[in-house]
Amino acid sequence: MYVELKNLNKRFGNFQASDDVSFGIKKGNLIGLLGPSGSGKTTILRMITGLETPDSGDIFIDGTRVNDLPAAKRGIGLVFQNYALFRYMTVFDNIAFGLTVQKKDKKYIRDRVSELIKLIGLEGMEKRRPHQLSGGQKQRVAFARALAPNPHLLLLDEPFAAIDAKVRKELRSWLRDTINKVGITSIFVTHDQEEAVEVADEIVITNNGRVEQVGTPIEIYKDPKTPFAAGFIGKSVTIADYGKLHGFEKIEGFESALLRPEFVHIMKPQNELYPHASQRGIVEDIFFKGNTLELRVNLDGQKLVAYQSLDGASFSVGDEISVLIYRLYLLRENEVRLAENRSIKSEGNFFI
């Protein structure tokens, strides 16, 4: 493990910002620290940076314990949430700052800065001031500034929060590609699960100061370890009385269930596949989502969400439909169990 956090704790007054936080990061990976606001993700970032001192626990970078190392000596580059570019310096001077402070020679600084400016694609804008740049350009300059002194580890605090939706998508893939090109171990903080899933090699899910789960986006999606992780990644609805659904029965201790739209298949009643596994519902609302339709379905008072491809059967509001639920996540205090529709298994072995 290149970066290793062991049992970190941090309190602010009554507020437990970090509660026994432990995880490790492999060299060269891009990690997303994902959680709702107030979940403690920024505190973890600040402790790694050295902007915050943990009350207890250890932080290792490349095998060295860095707890007592001042922030500036940890070899970390930080991209601030609002970039914190030096407003009174040009793009060039911003990127060069870290190197000037280290008293590198002028030629080296010039070469390094032009190399970085090329990397971020802002050739010709060296003389501009931050206020003459767009949000995405500022972001890129902040990124280059953090990279200039050749840090071992790059941290990004909500890197896309201040950028408008359209540019954000483009910047995401740019950042991902560029980080891969540079090959630097990076951690970014975000509250946006879509962003984390798209950009990160691995995700660390935080909630209430604790780490809920660490894993690749697919792992977390397929095999959530905690109810929070199950609910936070992907779209889902909570179902209290899941025992009533056809093909599922109540299991002692699991008080509720989580249903993803991908687990729901809807059909015209006359095309019903598994009569025992399916049940009838009413279409309450239909939303066009650009490439699919999102349907709100009422199933004996239980509301759920289903997707329907545009070239499939068409439904309208008020139609009676057949609903087939393949599987559910059953939730207990700190456990998630996958439950399959038992009636499908008994009726036949083929799947769509």
Place this chain on the structure above:
Amino acid sequence: MGSKTIKIVLILLSALFVTLMLILPLATVLVYSLRQGWRTFVSCVTDDYTVKALNLTLLTAAITLAVNTAFGIFSAWSIAKFRFRGKQALTTLIDIPFSISPIIAGLVFILIFGRIGWVYPLMEALDVKIVFAVPGIVLATIFVTFPFVSRELIPLMQSQGCDEEEAAALMGASGLQIFSRVTFPHIKWGLLYGVILCTARALGEFGAVSVVSGHLRGKTNTLPLHVEVLFNEFKLTASFAVASILVVIAIIILILRNIVEFRLKREEG
């Protein structure tokens, strides 16, 4: 009444107030100082005592500026860039000299360094004279102008936040580098503004200086004190001639202040 009429009435009323209270006093100084002709005016202004008073005033203002600028920068740095308990109390304490009569500002130094003061024996032993001497004048002036610079800088530095400083610190910049390269460009106009206000008050301080000076002509007389001495001797023309030096300085300061305020607003906007 139409809105046009109201506008004209209000503007005229304002103009009347400003004329009576501000313009005519200025005019009085200039007219009276030239009342006995240009030559008298020049001889009053270039009088030995006047020149000495001017020198003392400038010296006092220079020392005051140096001290208060240093204080302003250090106090604003600690108050605006860090979190600590009692910050509000500290800010209030810094403002004290504004709410205290200049007479009391002078009095406190007499009570410390004067014959009944607790430092008097020590000063006597060292053969240093503080009150009724130049050091007392400087001290009293520093006291009354103490908050000027810090008061301008604190809100300005607070509104700028700490992110840029933090970013610079993370890259290993020293305190001095951070201040000179990151913070200073932000605050230079605000600092200049505070310095201008501080200069105006330091050049013109009367009450506090009057208490500690002892009015020794040619030695402990500042320009404002010299104006008083001449006025009380019924040398009106001379008094106003000296006052006119201060009026000219005041007008220059007003103009500078307006230019700097304009720049400051533009930077913020």
Place this chain on the structure above:
Amino acid sequence: MSSLKTPPERPKRNVIPGFGLSMGVTLTMLSLIVLIPLASVPLVLRDYSLSEFWRVVTDKQTIATYKVSFSCAAAAAVINVFFGVLLAWVITRYKFPGRRILDGLIELPFALPTAVAGVALTTLYSDKGWIGYLFSKVGVKISYTPIGIKIAMIFIGIPFVVRSIQPVLEKLDPQYEEAAATLGASRARTFMSVVIPEILPAALTGFALAFSRAIGEYGSVVFIAGNIPYKTQITPLIIMNKLEQFNYPAAASIALVMIVFSFLVLFGINILQSKISEISRGS
């Protein structure tokens, strides 16, 4: 209790260097220049009995100075609020030739040495001065009377009021006034119901600042007051008189009364300003 859920405050910044140094310098300078000197006022009075102190600060002539200082400062501050609102309104709402000069002149009392203002006002408003002459024709004396004191205090206080109100009026969107007007409110009514409530807190702050400055003011008042006991003697002047008689404990006693009074006013202004920021935060 949502406060348990959200971080109580932004984490302390600890990477920016220089806290120890700058705090050390700040506290040292503040102590040496302001706090210790001020503490010497009660220190001088340590051998002074309470009854002696009381006798000095409630002496008939001293009481008379409080009355003169207080009543003149209060009257001047009231007049300043009136003209302060007027000037701030005219400067922010109207365009006319000379507006910038008017705006710049407001600051004159800050820039002009108080002694110069004092001698100029005294001369201008004396029986032989341009304005004093006009008033003496109708039997009104200004210089060397309480009216003169008020004039000097108005002079010194006006920028405080204008500069408190001006930013509020600048921020107050004329649309509100227009909206009120389109709803059929008369101009006077619009002003009373829309503008006055907005500028009231700022006007109060300006009043308090002008008042506290006028109470302590010396340079511009001393000449025009004339220092006639029981009539035009202000409190700073009686402190000066005690000093000239080398009666330090008496000077310190009266100074202590003034300091306590100033602190009360300062305290009041602080409360007022925190109330204002509360209101403007919309809670």
